[in-house]
Amino acid sequence: MGSVLCFDLGASSGRAIIARYKQDNLELKEIHRFSTETLKEDKKTYWNFDHIMNEIKIGIKKALKEDNDIESIGIDTWGCDYGWIDKNGNLLRNPRSYRTEIPDKVIQEVHKKISSEKHYEICGNAYFNFNTIYQLYYDINYEKIFSKGAQEFLFIPNLIYYKLTGKKIWEYTIASTSGLLDAKNKKWSNVIFNKLELPLEIKGDITYPGEFMFSLKKEIMEELKITKKINVTLIAGHDSACAVIGAPLGESSAYLINGTWSLLGIESDKAITDSIGYKKGLVNEGALNKKIRFMSMMIGTWILQKLRSEWKEARENIEFKNFERLASQSKISGEIDITDKFLTPDNMGNLIKEEYLKKYKIQVEEKKDILKIAYNSLGNRYKESLDLIEKLSEKEIKNIVLLGGGNQDKFLIKTIKKYLNLPVELGPIEASVTGNALVQLMALGEIKNIDEVRKKIVEFK
Template sequence: MGSYYLAIDIGASSGRHILGWLENGKVRIEEIYRFENHLIEKNQHLCWDLDQLFQEVLAGLKMCKQYNRIPQSVGIDTWGVDFVLLDDKENMLGDTIAYRDSRTQGIDEEVYKIISEADLYHRNGIQKQIFNSIYQLYAIKLKQPELLQKAHSFLMIPEYLNFLLTGSIKNEYTNATTTQLVHSTTQDWDFDLIDKLGLPKQIFGTLYQPKSSVGQFRQNIQDEVGFSAEVVLPATHDTGSAVLAAPLVDGDSIYLSSGTWSLMGVERMIPDCTEKSRQRNFTNEGGYHYRYRYLKNIMGLWMMQSLRMEFKHQYKFSELYELAKIGDYFPSYVDVNDVSFLAPKSMRQALQAYCEKTKQEKPETECEFLSCVYKSLAKSYAETVREIEAVTGKTYTCIHIVGGGCQDEYLNLLTAKYTGKDLYTGPIEATALGNILAQMLKTNELKDLIEARECIKKSFDIKKVGA
């Protein structure tokens, strides 16, 4: 049996510590610890509680010691776009405001006074989303300029957690691309753009690739958790790690990383920053070894999760599927990417308001709400497949779904029906596995990406939907 590697995979609603190792040529995994993550309201903004999040990171490390599963290295991945500013004494500046907060409303138009939306996309190829880091930073410049004046370092969320563990400040490439401040050609910070926006250049550090070492645990962390380990950069953007572990990503397959967000696209070696691509709202996020994740962000299971919280009975997710099937007769559809669904006070009311605005029948029952969301999401997937094929000039034979959402059997069936493609599902813990694979690639337990993906195929049950 090989060494243990620990993936700390943190999503917008939950996190998990998953150990991985090689055994008889297959990747084995074991969940050590799981915890909740959620937004808090602070100073009239939606924020992340990073103090609590770091305590959960430590709690999971202590469980490794308790179970005598000491990892050789540790990697942390999270969602993208959100960040922390540190001053020259390495103290946090301001609150860690989350991407679902409304502070960036209207900020895009302020940015476009400096650089047009088309020119911005031509430079970085990143899908316009109002919560991208570029708009968050410009909101700070306009509303709290003193924070940027004091800023010494800019760290994405996993980089900040790495800093707390090691004392080392390192920026990672895949997550940095979600800021919309990395040039697609140079694959480095776009300092000319940063200058144009009046942002402080010195806060943006060297970009490191996945497999790079961050450093060993600080002494106080070693004392607290009971062991020392090296912190290694995976693809710290969770989608980057998930796609790394997608076993059928090749010239004939589309991937769908399914969770709170749905990320649907193909892997490419050259970015597409054309106007045609921009108008279809595709993104060219950085991937492992300078590959590009050419994809579209789709609202995803967030809408089902939000509805579930509003229902009187806290249904299991498997029960939601059955309720949605019952409501199959409901005729209305919504644009799941409409901004009204990003962070509504009530998802039910947002769905009703959208249907009323578009002169469609409003959902009333739990079954109708769920059916509306399920079918709208599958329809969005089908539209995205058609757009991918139109932009790339290729026809893809199958879709490979990874992540927690691949367990949603009803959504899988609807997706197969609406897209007309063969669907394959698994692995469920793709993000954690991609994190672990990057660590294994660093130690040469796996020699390259091809071997890593072949190892995933051998190690996990990849199912064909409907087979």
């Protein structure tokens, strides 16, 4: 059996990882890591796309030097962002980053044309001001992007795919982050495009993971001195969709991706877009086999990361490995509500103390207590989300599969078990890479039944 090369790009760094499946085991080996650099221009943040492509080429060269049996390449990235292609097929400019704030008036204009309630009823996306729908509207109406030569837009993983193969693709899972799809029929929403007067010609038909494999284009092969044929497989382009593919889910399972953001949800055959989901910010996004990930997207281990950085700045260098010991020493109970103010606090520790004092009239000072409150509050937030998902989906959840880097935090796992009161199964830490690899291996015919393989994922090294 051959190997596959997985590119997993996050908003701060990217990795190239070789995956090989043999004897019911998936072996992963990282061979290249790089930053996903940004550039500043006119107070806006753009992705340095030439840098990203150069690092991908370096990753391919390193991978082939390490393993000459590589048969396929797959790319997953963060959601929402895209690049514009001109009539000659060239990238018009660097893709703007979601970190660039879209003016409130743009969002207000969008929802004068289509109400936020109607928009959610169609696409099932919660409101985030960086969603593609607002970025596109801004480009077209404020930056007059068509007068500058723009013709079509491609999401970041599809843009990389295009640069490697010459083929333009609009893949389902990454497109589902845009606020432009009809969640029920899993295609572009003509209603949304027409209401916002967005030209239908700026995109092509939606395609689905595993449907296409195209070889590296001749120019890339010559540049990298590649003599054998290597395909680029259309995988789930969105990293969290890949992560869920990499989860050993059963019919009654939920998943929880523990990262800077936490994603808690289920796989569903249908979109769920009722008004309660709209009010509570639940999300419908694409999954493998045209399914839906119905989930809550919330602040996750960012709280713990921010506490660590603040203590480090204060020259109290407490590592994550010490968090379990500290939090275990605390006798404090209770939790606080994690709201949007926890995204950009002046000081996370002080905010936790203030909110706890406000709720319980108890002054907290010790780090062990601050940590315990943070963990408890995450656990409580997960419980609230799970209860709502069960209610709206009319599905009883019998176990939860934990994915991602949070699986290394034993106290977080202990807290999740306490608050959710469900059996907990640990899926792969490298969940996105696992899902990336599985779709490639399925497309190559090396895996016949991906659901059977998922059940064995807990054993993957």
